[in-house]
Amino acid sequence: MAEVLINGISADYVSVADRGLNYGDGLFETIACSGTHPHFIRQHLQRMERGATRLDIPFPGRELFRQDIDRVLKNSAGSKSVIKLILTRGHGKRGYRYDTKQPPTRICVRSPWPAQVVHWAQQGFRARFCQTPASVNPRLAGIKSLNRLENVLASNELGDRFDEGLLSDIDGNVVEGTMSNLFAVIDDAVVTPDLSRCGIAGIMREQIIDSAHEIGIRIENVNLSRDDVMNSQELFISNSVIGLCVLKQLEQRSFNRHMITEVIQSRLNKKIDADAETDA
Amino acid sequence: MAEVLINGISADYVSVADRGLNYGDGLFETIACSGTHPHFIRQHLQRMERGATRLDIPFPGRELFRQDIDRVLKNSAGSKSVIKLILTRGHGKRGYRYDTKQPPTRICVRSPWPAQVVHWAQQGFRARFCQTPASVNPRLAGIKSLNRLENVLASNELGDRFDEGLLSDIDGNVVEGTMSNLFAVIDDAVVTPDLSRCGIAGIMREQIIDSAHEIGIRIENVNLSRDDVMNSQELFISNSVIGLCVLKQLEQRSFNRHMITEVIQSRLNKKIDADAETDA
Numbered sequence: 001m002a003e004v005l006i007n008g009i010s011a012d013y014v015s016v017a018d019r020g021l022n023y024g025d026g027l028f029e030t031i032a033c034s035g036t037h038p039h040f041i042r043q044h045l046q047r048m049e050r051g052a053t054r055l056d057i058p059f060p061g062r063e064l065f066r067q068d069i070d071r072v073l074k075n076s077a078g079s080k081s082v083i084k085l086i087l088t089r090g091h092g093k094r095g096y097r098y099d100t101k102q103p104p105t106r107i108c109v110r111s112p113w114p115a116q117v118v119h120w121a122q123q124g125f126r127a128r129f130c131q132t133p134a135s136v137n138p139r140l141a142g143i144k145s146l147n148r149l150e151n152v153l154a155s156n157e158l159g160d161r162f163d164e165g166l167l168s169d170i171d172g173n174v175v176e177g178t179m180s181n182l183f184a185v186i187d188d189a190v191v192t193p194d195l196s197r198c199g200i201a202g203i204m205r206e207q208i209i210d211s212a213h214e215i216g217i218r219i220e221n222v223n224l225s226r227d228d229v230m231n232s233q234e235l236f237i238s239n240s241v242i243g244l245c246v247l248k249q250l251e252q253r254s255f256n257r258h259m260i261t262e263v264i265q266s267r268l269n270k271k272i273d274a275d276a277e278t279d280a
Numbered sequence: 281m282a283e284v285l286i287n288g289i290s291a292d293y294v295s296v297a298d299r300g301l302n303y304g305d306g307l308f309e310t311i312a313c314s315g316t317h318p319h320f321i322r323q324h325l326q327r328m329e330r331g332a333t334r335l336d337i338p339f340p341g342r343e344l345f346r347q348d349i350d351r352v353l354k355n356s357a358g359s360k361s362v363i364k365l366i367l368t369r370g371h372g373k374r375g376y377r378y379d380t381k382q383p384p385t386r387i388c389v390r391s392p393w394p395a396q397v398v399h400w401a402q403q404g405f406r407a408r409f410c411q412t413p414a415s416v417n418p419r420l421a422g423i424k425s426l427n428r429l430e431n432v433l434a435s436n437e438l439g440d441r442f443d444e445g446l447l448s449d450i451d452g453n454v455v456e457g458t459m460s461n462l463f464a465v466i467d468d469a470v471v472t473p474d475l476s477r478c479g480i481a482g483i484m485r486e487q488i489i490d491s492a493h494e495i496g497i498r499i500e501n502v503n504l505s506r507d508d509v510m511n512s513q514e515l516f517i518s519n520s521v522i523g524l525c526v527l528k529q530l531e532q533r534s535f536n537r538h539m540i541t542e543v544i545q546s547r548l549n550k551k552i553d554a555d556a557e558t559d560a
Binding site: 004006011012013014015016017018019020021022023024025028055056082084086088089094095096097098107109111114131132133134135136137138139140145146147148149150151152153154155156158169170178179197 | 284286291292293294295296297298299300301302303304305308335336362364366368369374375376377378387389391394411412413414415416417418419420425426427428429430431432433434435436438449450458459477
């Protein structure tokens with residue numbers, strides 16, 4: 001059973017007038033937790049604060065979120081779990097316009113660790129190209145907002161044969177996976193889709209870029225066509241829960257080389273271990 | 281005070297696991313009501329059903345929504361009000377993927393008639409061009425989904441000096457108002473932005489197109505630049521609550537001619553009256 005705090009109070013329900021429900025007017029974070037340790041918590045809360053600034057939602061402060069997280073994790077020693085934080089613009093009067101003084105809604109949900117993650121880490125992902133396009137809007141690009149219909153519809157294209165799907169914008173640029181960021185090795189260099197017009201800039205994506213830089217591998221943000229992706233030497237995806245995982249299959253093609261991927265993964269694992277040793 | 285039914289039960293709260301909150305995974309309708317009569321109810325429920333089909337959300341049937349509406353309007357004789365219907369994909373397990381058998385959440389909220397509407401009808405709208413872009417996504421275009429962050433952010437650009445703002449896509453095509461559809465009279469012909477890539481196709485927009493056709497005025501869906509809009513002979517906007525309203529000002533320019541607008545408005549008013557005489 002999920003454990004939920006809403007504005008610091010144990011509760012399962014939000015007001016029907018909440019702008020998160022009415023307009024997707026808010027943000028979220030998904031955080032992997034080992035025991036009582038939420039991974040990369042500083043980075044997650046930083047990103048949420050940046051997102052809140054971009055959406056002009058009053059940020060309640062990192063300390064309150066930290067308290068919520070500590071409370072829902074307090075009996076988690078020894079087990080892995082996932083925390084979802086949601087911040088909405090709260091509930092106000094009817095209509096799109098908002099009152100900047102309206103208090104936001106802060107939600108913290110702890111869920112069990114998803115069973116598939118172990119399988120994916122061992123087997124790699126089988127992916128396809130989705131028909132559902134990624135929405136193009138530079139004002140919302142990169143933000144982990146609650147407007148996620150594109151991800152929902154794309155994920156429904158996967159069926160049983162695929163674990164992940166890649167979304168492209170209307171100009172044919174591959175943007176991201178339904179629940180992950182994408183990396184490709186092309187001509188022995190690492191590239192990842194530019195996210196200035198669409199997509200979500202993941203925390204694990206940032207860690208991977210840092211990892212690569214630390215070991216002297218350059219990663220560039222570029223526009224990638226489906227052909228570029230299909231003809232890559234290696235492909236991998238990332239999110240906060242799966243970490244870094246290889247794509248072993250994209251459409252009909254198998255990917256068996258993971259040379260550069262493994263070098264980056266090894267460095268990333270060190271960063272994850274180092275984070276686990278910091279104070280939660 | 282708003283009166284709310286959730287799945288037919290008087291309630292003010294939805295589950296924190298509802299996909300409407302988590303992903304904006306749902307639809308809504310805003311319906312003007314005169315006394316116990318919800319205007320263009322057949323068209324609203326038709327649109328919601330079409331939207332549900334496009335989003336693959338099980339539609340609970342028009343009859344259940346009609347029952348909810350009748351219940352929240354039963355003491356409304358003599359007064360005007362606004363009903364908002366929301367349909368979400370319900371609440372399920374974590375993650376974007378959904379179970380098609382999951383029962384949806386059906387919400388019906390009655391609110392008082394907004395005070396500004398009388399003012400706008402008398403004074404006309406003062407509008408500006410917004411910087412917030414309209415999201416480009418043909419898969420979601422036209423649908424009144426709960427992913428409405430673009431409208432929220434654009435509406436915050438209005439301040440006190442403007443009543444409405446016009447959104448453009450990244451290619452500079454004007455798409456819609458923050459809460460309305462746009463019509464322009466150019467070379468004595470009526471045009472309205474093409475909504476195949478972005479925007480919401482309003483019920484009142486449809487009624488205006490029908491009204492124009494009935495009196496022999498052609499309306500075309502076109503791509504409109506800001507210059508096209510700025511140099512129009514007449515401008516008007518529509519939504520289900522304001523009906524049809526003239527733009528009396530756009531940025532620095534005043535619009536004083538409303539000749540063709542008035543011919544269409546007169547026909548539209550007859551349609552609204554005719555609808556009011558049908559069974560609710």
